[in-house]
Amino acid sequence: DKNLLLKLKNKEAITLDGKKVMLYANIGNVKDLGFVLESGAAGIGLFRSEFIFLERTDYPTEEEQFEIYKTVAETMAEKPVIIRTMDIGADKQCDYFNLEPEENPALGYRAIRICLTRPELFKTQLRALFRASVYGNIQVMYPMIANLFEVQKIKELVAEVETELTEAGIQYRLPKQGLMIETPAAALISDTLAKEVDFFSIGTNDLSQYTLAIDRQNPHLDTFYDSHHPGLLSLIKLVVKNAHSAGIWVGICGELGADPSLTQEFLAMGIDELSVSPGNVLPIKKVICESNITEYEREIYAN
Ligand code: PEP
Numbered sequence: 319d320k321n322l323l324l325k326l327k328n329k330e331a332i333t334l335d336g337k338k339v340m341l342y343a344n345i346g347n348v349k350d351l352g353f354v355l356e357s358g359a360a361g362i363g364l365f366r367s368e369f370i371f372l373e374r375t376d377y378p379t380e381e382e383q384f385e386i387y388k389t390v391a392e393t394m395a396e397k398p399v400i401i402r403t404m405d406i407g408a409d410k411q412c413d414y415f416n417l418e419p420e421e422n423p424a425l426g427y428r429a430i431r432i433c434l435t436r437p438e439l440f441k442t443q444l445r446a447l448f449r450a451s452v453y454g455n456i457q458v459m460y461p462m463i464a465n466l467f468e469v470q471k472i473k474e475l476v477a478e479v480e481t482e483l484t485e486a487g488i489q490y491r492l493p494k495q496g497l498m499i500e501t502p503a504a505a506l507i508s509d510t511l512a513k514e515v516d517f518f519s520i521g522t523n524d525l526s527q528y529t530l531a532i533d534r535q536n537p538h539l540d541t542f543y544d545s546h547h548p549g550l551l552s553l554i555k556l557v558v559k560n561a562h563s564a565g566i567w568v569g570i571c572g573e574l575g576a577d578p579s580l581t582q583e584f585l586a587m588g589i590d591e592l593s594v595s596p597g598n599v600l601p602i603k604k605v606i607c608e609s610n611i612t613e614y615e616r617e618i619y620a621n
């Protein structure tokens with residue numbers, strides 16, 4: 319069985335009836351790059367950049383971040399590298415951010431909410447990302463979006479960074495930009511949001527937590543946690559439809575993307591990309607390559 323998986327390594331992720339899937343890997347650290355290269359992934363679909371912050375005792379400088387993003391981009395040699403801007407807060411606390419204790423951290427001051435209220439911090443990361451984009455196929459995505467105004471504010475800051483880099487004569491490239499869809503609000507307004515960006519990546523870990531109102535950290539709630547909840551799947555389906563209506567691609571980078579019992583359903587919905595942990599790339603590739611989506615749709619409609 320292991321040999322079979324290895325044979326799949328250099329094969330494209332494409333179904334029997336010809337639907338191509340972008341099958342990427344998730345990483346949290348540059349040290350994971352070796353696993354990605356070995357994994358048979360066609361790119362990186364989620365680089366959790368907050369780990370750069372979490373493993374330090376003070377803010378990483380623009381230069382430090384630039385070197386890391388450049389290394390990842392160059393190592394992946396023109397394959398897509400989707401970097402998620404820092405998702406600090408909630409389950410990822412960082413001492414030197416000096417965040418006030420909160421009653422409900424998962425519903426609190428985190429991710430893009432910190433970035434938009436501390437724009438200098440955010441702009442430092444954007445500058446590092448835009449400069450590193452010159453060295454490979456970096457794409458940037460923003461976490462925990464719930465409102466259109468957040469995207470508009472991001473765009474203003476992106477424009478400021480571009481102006482500043484241009485005026486300083488610093489080499490950069492504006493990467494493709496996408497949104498993480500991980501709040502029910504974002505899923506429900508995904509028709510509006512889709513007009514603003516190049517792609518969507520559905521963060522099912524948080525989308526499940528917020529849709530089911532179940533703390534993803536609390537093991538005592540496992541009996542109530544239905545990862546295949548029809549409400550959650552309906553939201554995902556809606557996001558895919560809205561993304562495609564606006565002509566952008568949509569993927570899943572949360573754990574659910576690695577659930578082989580849902581792969582065919584996701585493909586039938588029209589999911590274009592799946593990003594999973596490196597160890598899950600080949601097993602999911604196997605499911606994709608053995609699937610016939612037209613056949614699958616015929617079966618579910620017959621039932
Ligand atoms: C998610 O929420 O599904 C996701 C991919 O982001 P994280 O797990 O880092 O919150």
Ligand code: MG
Nearest residue numbers: 500521523524
């Ligand atoms: Mg998340």
